[in-house]
Amino acid sequence: MTSSTNPAIVATDLRKSYGDKVVLDGVDLMITEGTIFALLGPNGAGKTTTVQILSTLIRADGGDARIFGHDLTREPDAVRALIGVTGQFSAVDNLLTARENLTLMADLCHLGRAAGRRRIADLLDQFDLTEAAAKPVSTYSGGMRRRLDLAMTLVGEPRVIFLDEPTTGLDPRSRRAMWHIIRALVAEGVTILLTTQYLEEADQLADRVAFLDHGRLIAEGTPRELKRLIPGGHVVLQFADQEGLDSAARTLQAATRDDAALTLQVPSDGGVGSLRSLLDQLDSASISVAGLSVHTPDLDDVFLTLTGQPDTRAGRTHHERASAR
Amino acid sequence: MSTISLAVRDSSTMLRRNLLHMRRYPSMTFLLIGIPIIILLLFVYVFGGTLGAGLGPSGDRSQYANYVTPGILLITVVSAAQGTAISVAMDMTEGIIARFRTMSIFRPSVLTGHVLGSLVQTMLSLAAVTVVALLVGFRPTANPVEWLAALGVLAMVTFALTWLSVALGLVSDSVETASNLPMPLILLPFLGSGFVPTDSMPAAVRWFADYQPFTPVMETLRGLLLGTGIGNNATIAVVWCAVITVACFLWAKALYNRNRTS
Numbered sequence: 001m002t003s004s005t006n007p008a009i010v011a012t013d014l015r016k017s018y019g020d021k022v023v024l025d026g027v028d029l030m031i032t033e034g035t036i037f038a039l040l041g042p043n044g045a046g047k048t049t050t051v052q053i054l055s056t057l058i059r060a061d062g063g064d065a066r067i068f069g070h071d072l073t074r075e076p077d078a079v080r081a082l083i084g085v086t087g088q089f090s091a092v093d094n095l096l097t098a099r100e101n102l103t104l105m106a107d108l109c110h111l112g113r114a115a116g117r118r119r120i121a122d123l124l125d126q127f128d129l130t131e132a133a134a135k136p137v138s139t140y141s142g143g144m145r146r147r148l149d150l151a152m153t154l155v156g157e158p159r160v161i162f163l164d165e166p167t168t169g170l171d172p173r174s175r176r177a178m179w180h181i182i183r184a185l186v187a188e189g190v191t192i193l194l195t196t197q198y199l200e201e202a203d204q205l206a207d208r209v210a211f212l213d214h215g216r217l218i219a220e221g222t223p224r225e226l227k228r229l230i231p232g233g234h235v236v237l238q239f240a241d242q243e244g245l246d247s248a249a250r251t252l253q254a255a256t257r258d259d260a261a262l263t264l265q266v267p268s269d270g271g272v273g274s275l276r277s278l279l280d281q282l283d284s285a286s287i288s289v290a291g292l293s294v295h296t297p298d299l300d301d302v303f304l305t306l307t308g309q310p311d312t313r314a315g316r317t318h319h320e321r322a323s324a325r
Numbered sequence: 326m327s328t329i330s331l332a333v334r335d336s337s338t339m340l341r342r343n344l345l346h347m348r349r350y351p352s353m354t355f356l357l358i359g360i361p362i363i364i365l366l367l368f369v370y371v372f373g374g375t376l377g378a379g380l381g382p383s384g385d386r387s388q389y390a391n392y393v394t395p396g397i398l399l400i401t402v403v404s405a406a407q408g409t410a411i412s413v414a415m416d417m418t419e420g421i422i423a424r425f426r427t428m429s430i431f432r433p434s435v436l437t438g439h440v441l442g443s444l445v446q447t448m449l450s451l452a453a454v455t456v457v458a459l460l461v462g463f464r465p466t467a468n469p470v471e472w473l474a475a476l477g478v479l480a481m482v483t484f485a486l487t488w489l490s491v492a493l494g495l496v497s498d499s500v501e502t503a504s505n506l507p508m509p510l511i512l513l514p515f516l517g518s519g520f521v522p523t524d525s526m527p528a529a530v531r532w533f534a535d536y537q538p539f540t541p542v543m544e545t546l547r548g549l550l551l552g553t554g555i556g557n558n559a560t561i562a563v564v565w566c567a568v569i570t571v572a573c574f575l576w577a578k579a580l581y582n583r584n585r586t587s
Contacts, residue, residue: 056427057423077429080429084427085427089420089423091420091423091424092421095350096345100345104338153424
């Protein structure tokens with residue numbers, strides 16, 4: 001699979017609990033250098049805890065992890081020299097300006113004065129913050145703050161970047177801008193571990209995706225592989241009244257009906273041919289359809305299938321992790 | 326880079342950060358200077374006549390201004406320490422602290438930055454309060470060497486109390502707690518020789534007043550600035566400050582390094 005390339009992050013059997021609450025229940029990760037790995041999961045799945053452990057912020061109760069071969073617990077400073085973290089809650093100094101924040105980072109990364117200034121000017125420019133550079137961060141919008149946050153992470157030119165929900169709370173335009181920045185980073189060879197609740201984000205950005213649920217990885221693979229885990233797409237037919245729904249349901253045996261919404265869900269690959277034959281079938285039965293939408297499988301379906309129906313999960317494919325211990 | 330030069334470099338970077346905070350938000354500094362000045366004015370102009378008469382047959386308001394100033398200087402230090410606890414607690418709620426923890430830097434530099442910054446802030450407060458004391462009748466007899474020694478004593482006690490307040494700021498789970506925890510410290514100059522001589526107090530209070538750390542510090546300051554007897558108070562003051570500094574440094578360091586869940 002990826003054994004021929006260089007692993008940036010390797011974690012084995014990470015465990016963490018707070019009191020009785022098990023947050024991570026044996027998580028394994030293998031992330032190749034120069035790729036984006038997305039950790040997907042609902043709130044409380046353990047995404048942030050995973051990032052906190054891998055970025056040396058907290059210690060795991062069990063298991064071990066290495067970043068470019070450096071053990072997290074034995075050589076934390078070697079690890080810290082390689083990584084950068086942009087958390088869910090902005091890690092900027094609100095009392096300082098953007099330039100002062102970046103200068104603080106440059107000084108802490110021990111960049112020389114001239115090198116530091118150059119790097120800061122470049123980052124301000126790259127993140128579109130030059131104009132606001134002299135204003136206190138407390139006056140910034142959410143998007144600007146997030147950009148500054150990431151710019152601060154980049155001052156030390158980390159080789160591994162942890163992005164914990166980098167676009168949560170951002171408007172669509174800022175989100176696109178952030179995606180653009182993330183893609184550019186990976187193009188330069190940086191390795192990124194991204195956590196997100198947005199399946200579209202993982203689909204857009206990630207080379208590999210893992211689903212985290214209740215502290216366990218329940219599936220892992222490329223977005224394409226994961227989408228193959230669930231049955232194909234479907235067509236949703238909307239009807240004006242109960243009568244239409246009834247007659248359509250009689251005609252299309254394989255469909256699932258929703259009486260409250262007056263819709264019928266028909267399995268389909270979403271192709272033009274199958275759509276045409278579906279419509280022909282309805283026409284010949286003189287059933288009028290009020291609306292139609294084609295639904296191709298996305299990661300949302302994968303996630304809901306994997307987490308919503310735990311009974312049907314076991315033994316589906318080799319991508320699945322055994323959840324029983 | 327060696328550990329020492331890394332420590333110095335990162336601490337001075339963090340000091341610059343704290344000084345910037347103070348410069349940008351000077352209201353905190355003014356508030357902290359205001360408390361000792363108000364107490365000074367209150368005690369000299371409201372209570373000073375009566376309390377001065379209690380100092381001896383020739384005692385009056387001006388003599389009381391001399392008597393009370395060393396205690397007021399300690400109130401200044403304590404007031405600034407309270408500010409340190411608040412700003413440390415506030416800082417710990419900021420996401421940037423998590424960033425510092427994931428960086429390859431001298432780990433306690435966040436704390437040493439606060440301590441050095443507070444030291445600067447407290448010295449400025451002390452200078453301002455001393456000027457006001459001189460205006461209301463404080464007439465020190467100290468020569469330059471004694472002034473320097475008094476400055477040293479104040480720096481020493483500031484250093485000790487700043488580490489204490491850093492630890493109190495870290496142990497607090499909220500800014501409100503951090504603001505309240507150092508509160509009792511402001512009583513210590515009162516429950517010592519700061520405002521009235523301890524031999525005027527009832528036995529139990531007097532025992533506490535004589536053996537608590539602020540009394541030898543105030544007696545040493547009084548001796549240096551006004552020429553009263555110091556005796557072994559200087560030694561006791563140094564030992565107290567050293568013990569408080571070391572204990573609170575270790576406490577603060579342990580608190581900062583503990584695993585945080587958020």
